[in-house]
Amino acid sequence: MSARDRRVAIIGGGWSGLTTAVDLTLRGFAVSVFEAGAEPGGRARRLRLDGHTLDNGQHLLLGAYRATLDVMATVGVDPKRVLRREPLALRLTSGQAVFELRTPRRGGRAALAWALATMKGVRTGDRWRALANARALRRLPTRDQPARDWLAACGQPQVVIERLWGPLCLAALNAAPEHASARLLARVLQEAFAGPGASDMLIPVVDLGALFPRPAREWLIDRGQRVDTNTRVRALQAQAQGWRLDCADTVFDEVVLATDPTAAARLLPGDDASRDHARRLQALGAAPIATVYLDYGPDDPPRAPMSGRLDTPGQWVFDRRLTGSPGVLAVVVSGHGPHEGMSRDALARAVSGQLARDRQAVPTPRILGVIREKRATFDPRPGIESLRVGTEGPRPGLWYAGDHVDTGLPATIEGAARAGRLCAAAINHGSSRQ
């Protein structure tokens, strides 16, 4: 049977499922994507709030996102047009306290040393200690452990862990360094400082759906593929040859579970091997991200596209002027914490109070909304690697995509895109052997 004769069902139209679909299309497969939501994009999708086009959560991409940038270009999106590229520059404040770190425009392997040598907001002795020990950060620890212990063992001073690595770890992994996997953090640092431009920040200037999910859907439909939104797959049934989905008449040769791990576990059949996989998928756990949207009005002066906080509950503040909403700020609250026990309104008021402390005569913003994603990422705790699945499912013809597939990366858009690529390559390889 040639690739053209093989029918592939992809359950989930997030970034991973759509990347799988695009790659399989390029290889000649007939694909059908089934997405439960009203539009594609999953955990990185467009959202409308009170007349503004926003996102389910503020996202930041990196220059190191090779697979993401590549698949965007494949479906006709020019990354230069939809992403604002800037060398990594962090400014975190709380009252009078300011921490700053910049990387040189060229980036690359020497960029980290340059950034540590020139960072502001820590004492000279701490800066030089961080710099002198920076080489240790390039090595992947063989034994996983809390990222905080690893950073300390790598000779990073406590104040540098608090002001630099802590906020970066929360942003990249969605957990504070005391709860996060050192191996995941080390992998992010390796990728971000691997070569020129890799550590650049890519800030979306369009909504997340326009970056890839909607163009990908159109690209697939133009090539005769099927993309059904508002279609939740509730059951999978093994047939003598292939698989049947409750929402379609076709028998599929291959089925890709490109959902979050919990939904994938629910869809697996009831045999022993599948039950074992389901247990692993459930054990990946989850960590939340909340995004607070505050509207200061269109006359609010422009701010830095992204700035950080050394206090709580808000961690990163993005000016949504970039996406056409002047005066609107997106404030990100990543990971577990006391904010989970607060009502939406209380969290929004705490965040606006936090921002007001640093500026005088601040108008009270209108609260546009608080989006809580309880299962934003898998729980990036130490040892999590051993629970991640490969692309091969428990039964022939069952495959996984999704950011929880073991790419070595945390749950990110790039992890999702790479998993999609790996999944498509594995299906292609499998079918070429038949």
Ligand SMILES: Cc1cc2nc3c(=O)[nH]c(=O)nc-3n(C[C@H](O)[C@H](O)[C@H](O)COP(=O)(O)OP(=O)(O)OC[C@H]3O[C@@H](n4cnc5c(N)ncnc54)[C@H](O)[C@@H]3O)c2cc1C
């Ligand atoms: C608030 C927030 C902020 C984030 N910030 C960043 C960031 O700054 N940078 C970054 O790189 N990453 C970030 N991430 C992570 C990133 O969004 C995810 O890693 C990525 O989108 C996961 O894509 P995916 O395709 O693997 O999964 P998903 O996006 O979860 O896609 C799975 C899809 O499957 C669908 N589905 C589920 N069950 C069924 C079913 N039974 N039938 C049909 N369809 C089904 C869902 O509706 C969903 O669309 C953030 C995530 C969140 C939530």
